[in-house]
Amino acid sequence: MSVTLHVCITCRAGETPSEGEVTPGKRLHGAILEAGVPEGVNVVPVECLSACSQGCSVALSAPGRWSYVYGRLSDANASDVVVGAAAYAAAPDGLVPWRSRPEIFRKQSLARIPPMIPAMAVVPEAAE
Template identity: 50%
Template structure:
């Protein structure tokens, strides 16, 4: 039985296998560090309606670090080129803007700079089937 997620919750998928060019062969990859930073930042925002899901690959290896945000009835966005050391607050701020829209489309000029420069894809909401 799958878990029922409330429709006002945004899901943030974080690629934990993203590798930064400076990553050593051993130790946590940049994507895993981004996931940890996001989890820590989210703990400081108990009001945030965000659920973080680690994923093994978002297939955007040329644009690490990569995240995707989705929510029922809203467009899904994929963002890359995020810095694991400094992007957590920016990502959560951007998701707050996303959550404040009925369709997930935040006006271009209102998006954080990292989202404007790092957008990889925009995917339409899945249709509701009868």
């Protein structure tokens, strides 16, 4: 099963880039690609993760797994993001044991989102 690492490439991290200047989010995206993407992880650039006040952000997701959004990142964190993505890919439910997470994934989590439940698995309430 493939894991998706979404990287916000429009993140400005509080900077005001000049015209033509690369945004901090694009620098993070490039640094992640340079660090080497783990097997089974798809890196997808996205335009916004709505974590604008939290610096650069990424999100990890996969079908049937918990999803995470991490913020306050920069291109200096790329290798830790890659390590965290590999650990996430190895966790069948997306729940990586606390001590197995890179420090930035322990301290800079913005959201943890439960897996989607297929509509057929939702049991309707009994009618009275």
